[in-house]
Amino acid sequence: MTPDLLNHHLQQTLSRGRVAVSHPAGCPSIPLYLFDPSVLEGPLSHDEAQAVVAEPAYWSFCWASGQVLAQWLLDHPETVAGRTVLDVGCGSGVVAVAAALAGAKRVIACDLDPAALAAARANAALNGVAVDTCDDWHRRPDGIDVITAADVLYDPDNRPLLGVFAEAAPEVWLADSRVRDLGDARYVHRVTVEARTWPDLNEFEEFNRVRLYRAGNALG
Numbered sequence: 001m002t003p004d005l006l007n008h009h010l011q012q013t014l015s016r017g018r019v020a021v022s023h024p025a026g027c028p029s030i031p032l033y034l035f036d037p038s039v040l041e042g043p044l045s046h047d048e049a050q051a052v053v054a055e056p057a058y059w060s061f062c063w064a065s066g067q068v069l070a071q072w073l074l075d076h077p078e079t080v081a082g083r084t085v086l087d088v089g090c091g092s093g094v095v096a097v098a099a100a101l102a103g104a105k106r107v108i109a110c111d112l113d114p115a116a117l118a119a120a121r122a123n124a125a126l127n128g129v130a131v132d133t134c135d136d137w138h139r140r141p142d143g144i145d146v147i148t149a150a151d152v153l154y155d156p157d158n159r160p161l162l163g164v165f166a167e168a169a170p171e172v173w174l175a176d177s178r179v180r181d182l183g184d185a186r187y188v189h190r191v192t193v194e195a196r197t198w199p200d201l202n203e204f205e206e207f208n209r210v211r212l213y214r215a216g217n218a219l220g
């Protein structure tokens, strides 16, 4: 697949935007089509970064939590191997791709943004794996064994998803860099890892600290 479709999507928010293949520092073995900062002739200025965030092409960045959760799945393939995985808020598809690389039986990448679903498909193809897509959490297929979600709690409207996820699947892996207290005892903190959005949006340092949680009935 060529990145033309992704470039088209990106140019809706940034006229000179384009994607390029890069390897996020937090999960360097996974190449991804992501925003190419060289079109801005140097690092993103604060104003440019703000503009990009105000009109978010979230999928064109690999968020800190996505890198941490993706690398966790690669390092702990037993988490998803042989299972059906639903990644909610897939963005670029980094976590979905990692789940597929780690041996998941089936992976569904879910996002409200059609451009994110295109990115997930393109990035799956780039990595030689298969990922299905779903544009609405409520229309997810049956039989989900594991739900993954990385950096979706930035939107307060998504906070109730924590409880919904825990009810909807036997196991949930959640990575988050925004909310300090999830307020749900089912989510057990596993590890905290430093990572930065890729390409770097020069976010506040506190947003570069990713907490990884697991919720589930089985031991793990």
Ligand SMILES: C[S@@+](CC[C@H](N)C(=O)[O-])C[C@H]1O[C@@H](n2cnc3c(N)ncnc32)[C@H](O)[C@@H]1O
Pocket (backbone or CB within 6 Å): 058, 059, 061, 062, 063, 064, 065, 066, 067, 088, 089, 090, 091, 092, 093, 094, 095, 110, 111, 112, 113, 116, 137, 149, 150, 151, 152, 154, 155, 158
């Ligand atoms: C900050 S990005 C994170 C992307 C990716 N998980 C990562 O870590 O790189 C959040 C993504 O979640 C999607 N999103 C937000 N709320 C959602 C919801 N309720 N259902 C599905 N996708 C959602 C957004 O469209 C966006 O692509």
